[in-house]
Each structure stands twice: as C-alpha cells, then as structure tokens.
Amino acid sequence: MLKFLTQHRDVALSGIKGFKNQPLTPKLFGLMAEYTTKSKIAHANPWRKTGAPTAGFPIEFLLAFDIFPIHPEAYACYAGSAGVTRSAIEQAESMGYSRDLCSYMKTSIGATELGWPCDFGGVPKPDLYTSANMVCDTHVKWMENEARRRHAPYFGLDVPSHVAGSGEEELERDIDYLVAQFSDLVTFLEKHTGKKFSEEKFMRIIAKSQEACRLYDEILQYRRSLPAPQYFEYQRLFMLPVAVMWNLDGCIRYYRKTLEEIRKRFGPISPAASGEREKYRLIWEGITIWYKVDLYYWLAERGARFVYEQYTESFAIRRRQTTTFNETLRQIARELLLLPYTLNLEKRIANFERKIDEYDIDGVVLHANLSCRPAAAAQQDVKAAIQKSRSIPVLILSADMNDPRSYAEGPVRTRFESFIEMMEARRAGKEAAKS
Amino acid sequence: MQTFAYFDSGHEFPEEIVMAAGFTPYKILGDVEAGTGAADEYLHTYFCPFARGALNQALAADDDWAGIGFAHGCDATNRHYDVWRRHLGQPFFWVNTPMKTNPTARVFHRRGLDDFRADLEKAYGVAITPEKLAAAIRQSNRIKEKMRRLAALRATRDITNPEYFEMVRTAVQEPRDRVLEYLGELEREWPARPAFPRALVPVLLTGSDVTFPGWMEVMEEAGLRVVRDDLSLGERYFHAAIPETVEPLKALVEYYALQPQPATRVPSDRRLDYLKTALWESGLNAVVSQNLKFCEPYAIDAPWIVNELKKQGIRIIHLEREYTPTLDHQALTRLETFRQLLE
Numbered sequence: 001m002l003k004f005l006t007q008h009r010d011v012a013l014s015g016i017k018g019f020k021n022q023p024l025t026p027k028l029f030g031l032m033a034e035y036t037t038k039s040k041i042a043h044a045n046p047w048r049k050t051g052a053p054t055a056g057f058p059i060e061f062l063l064a065f066d067i068f069p070i071h072p073e074a075y076a077c078y079a080g081s082a083g084v085t086r087s088a089i090e091q092a093e094s095m096g097y098s099r100d101l102c103s104y105m106k107t108s109i110g111a112t113e114l115g116w117p118c119d120f121g122g123v124p125k126p127d128l129y130t131s132a133n134m135v136c137d138t139h140v141k142w143m144e145n146e147a148r149r150r151h152a153p154y155f156g157l158d159v160p161s162h163v164a165g166s167g168e169e170e171l172e173r174d175i176d177y178l179v180a181q182f183s184d185l186v187t188f189l190e191k192h193t194g195k196k197f198s199e200e201k202f203m204r205i206i207a208k209s210q211e212a213c214r215l216y217d218e219i220l221q222y223r224r225s226l227p228a229p230q231y232f233e234y235q236r237l238f239m240l241p242v243a244v245m246w247n248l249d250g251c252i253r254y255y256r257k258t259l260e261e262i263r264k265r266f267g268p269i270s271p272a273a274s275g276e277r278e279k280y281r282l283i284w285e286g287i288t289i290w291y292k293v294d295l296y297y298w299l300a301e302r303g304a305r306f307v308y309e310q311y312t313e314s315f316a317i318r319r320r321q322t323t324t325f326n327e328t329l330r331q332i333a334r335e336l337l338l339l340p341y342t343l344n345l346e347k348r349i350a351n352f353e354r355k356i357d358e359y360d361i362d363g364v365v366l367h368a369n370l371s372c373r374p375a376a377a378a379q380q381d382v383k384a385a386i387q388k389s390r391s392i393p394v395l396i397l398s399a400d401m402n403d404p405r406s407y408a409e410g411p412v413r414t415r416f417e418s419f420i421e422m423m424e425a426r427r428a429g430k431e432a433a434k435s
Numbered sequence: 436m437q438t439f440a441y442f443d444s445g446h447e448f449p450e451e452i453v454m455a456a457g458f459t460p461y462k463i464l465g466d467v468e469a470g471t472g473a474a475d476e477y478l479h480t481y482f483c484p485f486a487r488g489a490l491n492q493a494l495a496a497d498d499d500w501a502g503i504g505f506a507h508g509c510d511a512t513n514r515h516y517d518v519w520r521r522h523l524g525q526p527f528f529w530v531n532t533p534m535k536t537n538p539t540a541r542v543f544h545r546r547g548l549d550d551f552r553a554d555l556e557k558a559y560g561v562a563i564t565p566e567k568l569a570a571a572i573r574q575s576n577r578i579k580e581k582m583r584r585l586a587a588l589r590a591t592r593d594i595t596n597p598e599y600f601e602m603v604r605t606a607v608q609e610p611r612d613r614v615l616e617y618l619g620e621l622e623r624e625w626p627a628r629p630a631f632p633r634a635l636v637p638v639l640l641t642g643s644d645v646t647f648p649g650w651m652e653v654m655e656e657a658g659l660r661v662v663r664d665d666l667s668l669g670e671r672y673f674h675a676a677i678p679e680t681v682e683p684l685k686a687l688v689e690y691y692a693l694q695p696q697p698a699t700r701v702p703s704d705r706r707l708d709y710l711k712t713a714l715w716e717s718g719l720n721a722v723v724s725q726n727l728k729f730c731e732p733y734a735i736d737a738p739w740i741v742n743e744l745k746k747q748g749i750r751i752i753h754l755e756r757e758y759t760p761t762l763d764h765q766a767l768t769r770l771e772t773f774r775q776l777l778e
Binding site for chain 2: 095096097098100101102105133136137138140141142144145148149154156158160161163164165166170173174176177180181183184344345346368370373374376377378379380381398
C-alpha cells in the first residue's frame with residue numbers, strides 16, 4: 001500500500017476524494033476497509049487459501065473449505081467508486097483487450113498489472129479461480145484467462161439458460177445438471193485445498209448465508225415504505241457484505257442491527273405512508289454507474305430516488321430456508337437459474353410489473369450498459385411492455401458501469417430532465433383526474 | 436422439403452436431428468448487404484452485428500421457415516432467443532448445449548438432445564427414429580468427408596478464399612442432396628486447378644466466425660490465402676466425423692467433443708491446441724486472428740492466443756473487423772503490411 005501511495009500518488013489522492021464522496025456511514029466504510037484489509041492478510045498468510053469467484057457464484061462452497069473470497073469484481077467496484085478506473089482500463093487495453101470489453105474485467109486486469117492494491121481494483125493472486133456463465137461469457141473467459149496468466153487452477157460452472165417458454169420440467173433437468181456440477185466443484189476444491197468436504201460445515205455456512213440474505217431482503221422490502229429507508233447510491237455499497245461473504249457472522253450482525261433501526265423507524269413493512277413520499281420513485285435496471293455517484297445526488301435534488309433494483313436484489317438470493325443437504329443443493333441450483341438479474345424476458349417483464357406495483361413506482365431507468373451486453377439485451381421489449389401495461393415513463397440510458405470515457409454528463413442530464421418532465425406531466429395528469 | 440432454420444454462434448446445433456425429422460437445416464447467417472435496420476429496433480447497436488444481422492434476416496424471412504432452433508452458445512444466442520421468440524411467429528426450440536465436454540456435461544447434453552427430439556416430434560407430429568437419425572448422420576459424414584478432402588486442396592491448388600467460404604456456406608444452408616451434388620462437382624473441378632499461386636502467402640485464419648464473403652475478399656486482396664482455419668463456417672464444421680458405431684444421440688454428444696473448440700467453451704486450451712496442431716501439420720508460420728466488432732469471447736481470447744503463438748515463433752496479426760459488405764481498406768492496409776512482413 002505504501003509503495004502504491006508513493007508510486008501512484010495522484011491515483012491515491014483522487015481515489016480518497018472519490019471514496020469520500022460516497023454516501024458511506026462510518027460503519028459501512030469500516031466494513032469496506034475490513035474486506036480489503038482481510039483480503040491482504042489472507043493473501044499474505046501462507047496457511048490460508050484464497051479463491052477468486054465472480055458475482056453470483058455460490059461462494060458458500062469456497063467458505064466450506066475455509067477459502068477466503070478474493071472478489072475481483074468487488075475490487076473493480078471499489079476502483080469505480082474511487083473514480084480511478086480510467087488508467088487501469090487503458091493499461092488493460094494496452095495489453096490487447098478491446099475497447100468494447102467489460103470495464104470490470106479491464107479495471108481488474110489493468111489495476112493488477114499496475115500493482116495497485118485491492119482497494120483500487122488490483123487482485124492479490126488467489127490460489128484458485130471460479131466462475132459461472134449465467135450472467136455472461138465474460139465471467140468465464142475472464143477468470144479462466146486470469147487463472148492461466150497467474151498459474152492457478154480454474155473451475156467453470158455451466159449454468160444453462162432458462163429461456164422464455166421453459167417450464168418446470170426443463171428447470172428440473174437443469175437443476176440436476178447443476179447439482180452434478182456441484183459434486184465436480186467439491187472434487188476440484190478438495191484437490192486444491194487438500195481438505196475433505198464436510199456436509200455439516202457446508203450446511204452451517206448455508207444457514208448463515210440464508211439468514212444474511214433473509215435480513216438483507218427484509219431491508220430491501222422496507223424500501224416499499226414511503227419514504228424508503230435506503231436509496232440505490234447507498235444500497236450498491238450496502239450489499240457488499242452479502243455479495244462477497246468474507247465474514248458471514250459480521251454480515252448478519254450488521255444487517256440485523258440495520259434492520260432493527262429501520263423497524264424502529266418504520267414499524268411493520270407497509271407501503272402505506274409513514275412519512276413524506278418521494279416526489280418520483282424509480283427502478284434502476286442494470287449495474288450502477290460506479291464512478292458517477294454525483295448523478296444520483298443530482299437526481300435526488302430533483303426528487304428522483306431509486307427504490308428498487310434487480311441488481312442489488314440479486315445478491316441476496318438464499319432467501320428460502322432449507323434443511324437437508326440435497327434440498328439445499330437443489331435450491332442453490334434453482335436460485336442460480338432464476339437469478340433476478342438474468343431472468344428470461346417473460347419473467348423479467350412480470351417481475352418489473354410486480355415491483356412497479358409493490359414499490360409504487362413512477363418511472364424506470366434501464367441502463368444500456370456498454371460493458372454488459374447480456375444484461376442490456378431485450379431492453380426495448382421491456383420498455384414497450386412496461387409502458388403498455390403500467391403507463392409510466394421508461395428511460396433507456398446509455399453509459400458504462402466502470403468506464404468514465406463512455407459517460408457524457410451533458411446529454412445524460414438532458415435526458416433525465418426530459419424524463420423527469422414526463423413523470424411530472426403524468427403526476428399532474430393523475431392529480432387533475434382525481435380533482 | 437421444408438426448411439428449419441437455426442441460429443448458432445458456433446457449430447453446436449444438432450442438424451442431424453432436424454434432418455431426421457424431415458427438414459432441411461438452414462444456418463442463419465444474416466445478410467450483410469441488407470444490414471441490421473429491422474433488428475436494431477429490438478437490439479442495441481453495440482450488440483454483435485452478426486447476431487443483429489441474423490435477426491434482421493429472420494424478421495424478413497418469417498414465413499419461409501417451418502421452425503427456428505437456437506443452440507446455447509454465446510451471450511447473443513442465450514439472451515436474444517427471447518427477443519426472437521417474441522417477434523417471430525414460428526415454433527421455437529432451445530437446445531441447451533453445455534459449456535464443457537466432461538462426463539457431467541455429456542449426461543446433460545444427452546438429456547438436452549433427447550428433449551429436443553421429443554419437442555420436434557410433438558410439434559410436427561413426426562417420428563424421429565434411431566434409423567432416421569443414423570441415416571442423417573451418415574449423410575452428414577459424407578458431406579464432411581468431402582469437405583475435408585476439398586479443404587485440404589487449399590494448400591496446393593488455386594482455390595480462392597471466397598470460393599472456400601462459398602463451399603462451407605452451401606453446406607450449412609442448402610438441401611443435403613444438393614450439397615452432395617455440389618461438392619461432387621467441386622471434387623471434379625478443384626484438383627484440376629492450377630498450383631497454389633506463388634504470389635500469395637498461405638495463412639491460418641482464426642477468431643470470430645466469418646459469415647459473409649467480404650472478409651475473405653479482403654484477405655484475398657491483401658495476398659493472403661487461407662489454407663487452414665478453425666472457424667464454424669470452416670474446419671470446425673467438417674474436421675471430425677460423427678461416430679457411426681454408437682447409438683445416434685450418443686454419437687452426437689461424442690461428436691461435440693471432437694470438434695475444434697470455439698472461444699465460448701472451456702477449457703479454452705483445446706482451442707489453442709487445435710491451432711498449434713493445424714500449424715504444425717501444414718508447416719504454416721503465419722496466422723490472421725480477428726474478431727468481429729463486439730464479439731467478446733474471441734476478443735477476450737485474443738491477447739492470450741496472440742502471445743502463445745508468438746512464443747511458438749508464429750507470425751500473427753490480430754484485427755477487429757466491421758460488419759460491412761464494402762471492402763475494408765483499413766483492414767486491407769494492415770493485412771498488406773502483414774503480408775509484406777511475411778515475404
């Protein structure tokens with residue numbers, strides 16, 4: 001870290017400024033610092049194995065082998081929040097990676113190559129890599145290539161696509177396949193850790209993971225309240241403990257305490273107003289724009305707040321409690337296949353419609369993320385369907401989650417101004433109709 | 436015989452099951468001349484232009500096809516299926532080909548093929564018997580065998596890049612009997628061609644699938660002659676024979692593991708191994724690697740493939756290419772320079 005601070009002083013100073021601009025509570029800032037510190041300690045400890053998973057990969061399998069999760073995407077998000085991704089991305093591009101490729105991947109590879117610490121996107125060399133393909137091809141290609149580059153073993157989890165029109169029969173077939181792969185994964189982890197898999201230990205971890213997800217989900221549910229207790233610019237950082245699971249006990253304590261505070265403030269979950277409703281309540285679809293928290297502040301000044309995102313919901317999918325080992329494996333498989341972030345078009349539209357009603361939504365923003373093509377697929381159909389069935393404005397916003405070169409402040413604000421005008425006109429129309 | 440169209444980002448779609456159902460399989464390649472205008476109404480312009488071109492063609496050809504099948508390939512096939520299904524009227528079928536070829540994946544692959552066969556039988560009221568499947572496999576193997584023999588002539592005879600492309604395009608789009616007839620004609624004609632032109636430099640072509648002749652023309656214009664490749668519209672299609680001594684659907688599963696591997700599958704080392712073997716077999720030391728704009732699997736693999744082949748002393752260039760019917764002069768200039776370096 002000291003070497004980084006002396007060699008990359010500008011990046012460090014700019015990053016500190018970026019972190020300070022985030023809506024962090026001291027506790028959440030402490031948790032973020034705890035994760036990177038523990039990542040470094042785990043990496044330096046020759047007796048501790050570390051593993052690099054991608055988002056959505058069932059980390060509990062790694063934890064069952066005492067493998068510390070070194071999470072390249074999480075570190076890339078740190079760099080994005082710090083606003084220091086540009087030079088890391090350009091470093092990766094100088095290595096031959098195309099401008100059009102995932103900016104998380106390029107942030108991670110570039111920052112690692114530049115010797116940056118994980119607080120700024122670099123990845124300490126893990127003992128093994130794992131990824132799954134339900135979100136994108138990139139997760140697979142990225143981890144496999146990094147494993148090869150850094151001489152570490154790799155395991156890829158193949159998650160079939162549960163496309164529109166598929167039914168329960170196909171789902172069961174796909175669950176069988178994933179459960180069989182979990183067995184392959186255990187064999188892989190046993191080989192590379194020298195430890196035997198313990199079902200009891202795995203189930204204890206799963207119980208904690210389910211409790212963490214249950215608490216997190218209840219907090220998400222409270223965002224139906226008027227006003228919501230948390231907004232996207234905070235939620236995107238708040239999800240870190242459950243997304244990475246480096247300390248499940250700490251994660252549970254943190255979410256439980258937060259939930260208690262929210263319960264005290266709001267009472268039982270209810271969309272009925274306990275306070276003043278936000279002027280415009282919004283849904284954001286897709287990954288956040290990490291380097292541009294100012295956009296969310298700017299929207300907040302205009303009364304527009306994001307109260308639901310499939311993205312942040314997708315990190316807490318172990319909500320259904322299970323008791324037996326086999327039931328748990330099948331449930332994990334089901335959760336991977338039906339992740340809110342990767343739902344097929346039919347289910348995705350239905351999910352939008354449900355959330356629009358539950359969260360009393362005024363408008364939807366679909367992030368046409370230049371770095372995440374799979375997630376941006378079918379947005380035109382989603383937009384058309386929502387506009388037809390719910391008659392609310394939908395904005396398709398073209399930007400990039402971690403590459404500031406693809407973000408143009410002026411045009412983005414102009415589009416949001418028009419979007420807000422549309423919501424305002426709809427609101428005025430509704431009020432006029434009432435009176 | 437009715438046409439059954441399929442969208443496949445590699446060579447993963449089981450054509451033989453469609454053939455056994457009494458259809459002519461037709462690989463959707465899009466029409467680069469027609470562009471992507473109609474598809475762009477549903478897909479962002481920063482998605483794979485080939486995938487958009489394929490949807491564009493499907494929207495125009497809606498009534499010509501009895502059904503449309505997809506194989507689980509890259510992000511485009513996996514995520515665009517729903518969009519196609521929403522806007523096109525034909526029966527749709529999804530074949531969940533696995534990312535791997537290990538024993539676990541093979542069991543799943545087999546179940547997927549069984550399901551696909553049952554879905555076709557139900558949708559069209561046909562019986563896809565083992566005998567019909569075996570006959571389709573035999574016919575496919577005859578085609579692949581002829582293609583292998585013809586492709587081998589690229590190294591010794593004057594067979595242009597667009598001519599090779601046309602041979603493979605015909606094989607994946609025309610009725611099987613006509614394909615055999617056409618290949619028979621080429622078998623009579625190509626061996627009599629003049630010897631490989633001295634002015635041209637032989638290369639191996641790898642990367643994103645070349646789905647229109649324009650890119651082959653650019654390479655020809657640059658003086659580079661493709662004598663080996665690992666493309667789906669190329670050697671991946673005909674390199675291996677489908678086993679004929681085992682039960683037909685099992686044979687298709689085994690065949691899947693024998694093909695040169697695309698970038699969407701893991702472990703990727705098999706892809707590199709094929710390239711190294713092809714270079715060694717043919718004595719080539721020059722490779723043109725390319726990816727179509729926004730084609731992520733091949734773009735991500737590019738730095739690795741380029742570096743590994745350079746370590747072997749292979750001369751290699753990597754280019755990103757556009758989806759355009761016009762001669763790409765920027766690419767041409769770079770390829771000409773590459774050829775000059777090779778001379």
